Amino acid sequence: MNRFLIVDGSNLLFQMFFGMPARIVNDQGKAIFGTLGFVGALLKIIRKVEPTHIVVLFDGEHENERSGLDPDYKANRIDYSEVPEEENPFSQIDDVYAALDFMGIKHAETTDCETDDLIAAYALSFGEENEIVISSFDSDFFQLITDQVSVLRYRGEKTVICTPEYIKEKFDITPGQYADFKSLTGDTADHIKGAEKVGPKTASLLMNEFGTLENILAHADRIKKPSVRESIIKNAEKLKVNYKLIKLDNHALVPFELQELEYVYKGITGSVK
Numbered sequence: 001m002n003r004f005l006i007v008d009g010s011n012l013l014f015q016m017f018f019g020m021p022a023r024i025v026n027d028q029g030k031a032i033f034g035t036l037g038f039v040g041a042l043l044k045i046i047r048k049v050e051p052t053h054i055v056v057l058f059d060g061e062h063e064n065e066r067s068g069l070d071p072d073y074k075a076n077r078i079d080y081s082e083v084p085e086e087e088n089p090f091s092q093i094d095d096v097y098a099a100l101d102f103m104g105i106k107h108a109e110t111t112d113c114e115t116d117d118l119i120a121a122y123a124l125s126f127g128e129e130n131e132i133v134i135s136s137f138d139s140d141f142f143q144l145i146t147d148q149v150s151v152l153r154y155r156g157e158k159t160v161i162c163t164p165e166y167i168k169e170k171f172d173i174t175p176g177q178y179a180d181f182k183s184l185t186g187d188t189a190d191h192i193k194g195a196e197k198v199g200p201k202t203a204s205l206l207m208n209e210f211g212t213l214e215n216i217l218a219h220a221d222r223i224k225k226p227s228v229r230e231s232i233i234k235n236a237e238k239l240k241v242n243y244k245l246i247k248l249d250n251h252a253l254v255p256f257e258l259q260e261l262e263y264v265y266k267g268i269t270g271s272v273k
Helices: 009-019 033-049 089-103 115-126 139-144 164-171 175-185 201-209 215-220 226-234 236-246
Strands: 003-008 051-060 107-109 132-134 149-153 159-162 265-268 269-271
Touching: 003 033, 003 115, 009 089, 009 115, 009 175, 033 089, 033 132, 033 149, 051 149, 107 132, 115 132, 115 139, 115 159, 132 164, 132 236, 139 149, 139 265, 164 175, 175 201, 175 215, 175 236, 201 226, 215 236, 226 236
Parallel strands: 003 051, 003 132, 051 107, 132 149
Antiparallel strands: 149 159, 265 269
16 A cells, blocks of 8 residues: 655744754855755655655745634744744745755645645545554644544654544544644644633533534533633624634645655655656
């Protein structure tokens, strides 16, 4: 069976840019520490996963449709066009692309959606007949996990592979319930506010009792705890919007067909067949 590695490139670049212990420059004095960290981490991920296919996806600069649903969506994010080069991960993006080209790894930027949407489209379109590993720290991808699809959270020797069992143990829900669960609790990373009085433990209890967010809203009067019941009823419309912001589908057009992404690891580099 094919093993398809999908890398959330922007996520990995940020992790490496801000996680490297020292500022490293090349012979021309140009900072390359983010690029070195990115390539080093990617090679370790490749060795761990041993994929037959790879793609690395990055967020491009364009309007975000989800902001039309909620103006606060990702409003907490830094505008890196106004950040000094030495503090800007994107200042090294061209070097990252050049490294990926040298390694023979296909990569693309989004043009009309988010990286999440492209990754979801690949996972949902090819996840039944192929083993898929999504490399990212973005917890939104937990909703895509199945027996065939896992999420790799790279931390060197402490790297974690998230499976259905991981989601059950951590949240006491199934991966298929994660978008509903996160709609209730909110997501500080994306500036999505959940319902007051509903933390992870309460959300888990609600999911186990009612199954879905839709069912919770339809039967909110049955929620036993008064403060939680009142919060759910008061925030019903907001929670519906949250779900639309968080839920991933396979509607995005992927930049490459699976057969274009075949990969053979050959030591430090690699090649596309």
